[in-house]
Amino acid sequence: MAPPSPLVKAVKGMNDILPAEIGRWHAIEGAFHRTMQRLGYREIRTPYVEHTPLFVRTIGETTDVVEKEMYSFVHHGDPLTLRPEGTAGAVRAYVEHSVHHHEPVTRWYYLGPMFRAERPQRGRYRQFYQVGAECLGDPGPGCDAEMIDALVGFLREIGIESPDVFINSIGGPETRTRYKEALVAALTPMKDKLSPDSQRRLATNPLRILDSKHPADAEAIASAPTILDFLGDDDRAHWDELRRHLDALGTPYTVDTKLVRGLDYYTRTLFEIKGAYDKLGAGSTLLGGGRYDRMVKDLGGPDVPGIGFAAGLERLLIASNLEVSQSVVDVFVAPIGEGTKSPALVLGRDVRAAGLRCEVDTRGASLKAMLRRANALGARVCLILGDRELDEGVVELKDLAGHVQEKVARADVVARTAAVVASPPPEPPRGSEAGQ
RNA sequence: GUGGGUGUAGCUCAGCUGGUAGAGCUCCGGAUUGUGGUUCCGGCUGUCGCGGGUUCGAGCCCCGUCACUCACCCCA
Numbered sequence: 001m002a003p004p005s006p007l008v009k010a011v012k013g014m015n016d017i018l019p020a021e022i023g024r025w026h027a028i029e030g031a032f033h034r035t036m037q038r039l040g041y042r043e044i045r046t047p048y049v050e051h052t053p054l055f056v057r058t059i060g061e062t063t064d065v066v067e068k069e070m071y072s073f074v075h076h077g078d079p080l081t082l083r084p085e086g087t088a089g090a091v092r093a094y095v096e097h098s099v100h101h102h103e104p105v106t107r108w109y110y111l112g113p114m115f116r117a118e119r120p121q122r123g124r125y126r127q128f129y130q131v132g133a134e135c136l137g138d139p140g141p142g143c144d145a146e147m148i149d150a151l152v153g154f155l156r157e158i159g160i161e162s163p164d165v166f167i168n169s170i171g172g173p174e175t176r177t178r179y180k181e182a183l184v185a186a187l188t189p190m191k192d193k194l195s196p197d198s199q200r201r202l203a204t205n206p207l208r209i210l211d212s213k214h215p216a217d218a219e220a221i222a223s224a225p226t227i228l229d230f231l232g233d234d235d236r237a238h239w240d241e242l243r244r245h246l247d248a249l250g251t252p253y254t255v256d257t258k259l260v261r262g263l264d265y266y267t268r269t270l271f272e273i274k275g276a277y278d279k280l281g282a283g284s285t286l287l288g289g290g291r292y293d294r295m296v297k298d299l300g301g302p303d304v305p306g307i308g309f310a311a312g313l314e315r316l317l318i319a320s321n322l323e324v325s326q327s328v329v330d331v332f333v334a335p336i337g338e339g340t341k342s343p344a345l346v347l348g349r350d351v352r353a354a355g356l357r358c359e360v361d362t363r364g365a366s367l368k369a370m371l372r373r374a375n376a377l378g379a380r381v382c383l384i385l386g387d388r389e390l391d392e393g394v395v396e397l398k399d400l401a402g403h404v405q406e407k408v409a410r411a412d413v414v415a416r417t418a419a420v421v422a423s424p425p426p427e428p429p430r431g432s433e434a435g436q
Numbered sequence: 437g438u439g440g441g442u443g444u445a446g447c448u449c450a451g452c453u454g455g456u457a458g459a460g461c462u463c464c465g466g467a468u469u470g471u472g473g474u475u476c477c478g479g480c481u482g483u484c485g486c487g488g489g490u491u492c493g494a495g496c497c498c499c500g501u502c503a504c505u506c507a508c509c510c511c512a
Contacts, residue, residue, distance in 0.1 A: 012503085064510050068437080085512085118510070119437080130512060197509070213508080261511090272512095288512060312512030336470055369464085371472035379472095386470060400472065 013118070013126025021317075023324035028158050028316055029111060032131045035154040036109040039146070041133055044108040046089035048115075052079040058088040058295055060264025062204045069116040082115035085263070086132045087292065087308050094136055095301035109133035111313070123280055123315040132289075132310035139305040140291060141238050144269045145245030147307060151273060151287060152251055159321040163275040163286065165251065167242070168259035169268050170207070170227055171235035173294070176267075179230040180206050190220050210258040226257045238268055265298075266290040269307065276319030286319060287311035327378030330421045331358040334370035336386035344385050347395065347413065351383070354414050356421060375400060380421045383413065401425035 010016060017025060033043070052072050059066050071082035083089055090108055093099075099106050111131040118124060135143050148165060155163040170176055183206050191199055195214035202209065210221055231239060246253055259270050270290040277284045289309025296304040331351050335344035341362050348360035359377060361370045367384070374382040384396035395413045398405040399420050408416045 009503090069510080114512085116511075119508095120504090121506070124511075128512075132512090208510090211510085263511090285512060310512055315512065334471090366465090367470045368466095368468085368472075373472090375472045382472075384471075388470085396471090398471075403473090405471080 011126070013120040015125060015127075020326075023326070024317055024320075024322060025313070027322050027324050028313065028320060029131070031154065031158050032109075032111065035150060035157070036133055039107065039150055041107040041109040041135075044090060044093065044110050045112070046083075046086070046093050046110070048083055048113065049080050050083055050089055050092065052081040054088050054092055054299075055081055055084060057298065058091070058263075058265050059085070060205075063264055065116065065263065069118055071115045071117060084114055084116045086110050086112070086114065086130055086310055087134060087265070087295075090134045090308075091136075091292075091295050091299060091301075091306065094134075094304075095296060095299050100137065100302050100304055103137070105135070105137040107133070107135050123312065123318050125314060129313035130310045131313060131316075132308060134306055134308035136296065136306040137304050138307075139238075139293065140269060140307060141242035142245055144242050144271075144291065144307055145249060145251070147289070147309065148246065148253070148271055148273075149249045149251045151309065151311075155273065155275065155286065155316075155319075158316060160275050160286070160316070160319045163273045165253040166256040166259050166272045166274070167246075167253050168227070168256050168270045169231060169235060169239040169242075170260065170266060170270060171231045172267050175227070175230050175232050175235050176207075179225070179227045182225050182230065183207070183209075186224055187220055194220055205264075207260045211260050221258060228255075228257055235268060242269060261288065261290060265292040265295045267293045271309070279318050280315060286315055325378070327380075329357040329359045329377050329379050330381065331356050331417055332370070332374035332377060332379040332382045333358060333360040334367060334374065334382055334384050335360070335362065336367055336384065338364070339387060340385050340390055343390060347383060347385060347410075350414050351417060354418050356418060371398075371400075380425070381417050383417065 036043075052070070055070060056066050061067075065084050070084050073080055090110060094106060094108075109132065112129065113127050114130050115127055117126055120126060133147070135147065148167070152163050152165060171179070184202060187194070187202060187206070187209065191202060193216060194202070194209070195212060195216045198209045198212050198214065198217050198220075209217060210224065212221065228239070243253075243255075253271075256272075259272060261270055268291040271288070272285055273287045274284045275286055280286075287309055288311075289307065291305065291307040293305040296302060296306060331348075333344050333348045333351070335341050341364075344360050344362065348358050351358040359379075361373065363370075365373075371382060380399065380401055382398040382400055384398060386396075389395055389407075392407075393410050394407045395410055396405055397408045397413065397416060397420065402420075402425070406416075
């Protein structure tokens, strides 16, 4: 291997997605577009860079994301940050454009890169891609149930066998305050036994202790009070109705009273979907979301509730077993001889005008090399154009899957090529292995 | 940020109790002056991650460092 040169080395945690893999990305992104559009969501694209205080305010000052994972910098005196998640920017846009004046309910989805300076791991990168959506203006819980149900359908559609839904409610601010007090009261006596992280969180962010996987915390977590017991009447009614809707939709779920999130803006409904444990290892959370009824108002907007979710595309890619075609072109044009290059270019353009994908080889390579490349590109048809064919006004049309070749008049070539490309490939010759 | 594992050709990897590098795949060419995918033959690519140490001699042992990776933390 060449000596490592910083010039040709991607930044840690940021990687290239090469054309060989892009087909799978397109497949999942396409399924996501379709899923969300069927639900009446429209795509929004917000900047990758926002003012730092937007994230500090919405995500929370004491969260790990804000404390140590943001790519922040000062540009001409402005504190700016590469977005670590999508909700803050979407809500900022909602408020900035006074969208609530135009419509009572707003359904937006997005997809794109996010940035967090974490230690890279399987399905976890510093520049990573999320798909997500926000529904603003509907307090739920019908909206919540519909979103969860649709996401289960989406995951199944991209080949994730049995997604597991986990839900919880952390109520509103009053519920949370009362619960926090009770939790701190319950855990303080056993503070010495807690992990160092959890001891610190007892003061800063006690809810997060519930999420700890540290063995030292297991006992404390098991004995901790359950937030569902602290829900106020309204929160309780919201929670019960969510469960009724999910039952009506036939969406299986598990109540997980220990489910909390690392972002501070959530209220009431929280959900998480896991799956493909064998492929993802520790990071088997495919998707997470929840309600954030106070964020719009906190940012100076109207008192409008919201709910949203985000999923990591890299993880969906790992979890999904979608197979996609590796074919790059349908047709390959192979000119033989200098004088055939121009006619080959014209032929290629004519073929493309019929809607076919086509590469013209003007390297001047041998016919053998060109056919090899046609094969490697997954072309169905190779159009061979030499001086002989040019003189006769014909093209040799080779069906690479059928292993047959025919001489076709130049005027008929495009139509004939389209017909061959559209025809099913013949059965493999007997004696060859049955394909899987 | 913490802990473990791994760094040998473009890719996947072998390399014995230390004796100055190999296979398969890919790619290129030939067998077929103009016919792929199969077959046969041939060929290209390496500061063995980097730096230092031990040794007559290090891909192999020791130290450091960097990168990758897995787990923790956290999150999608």
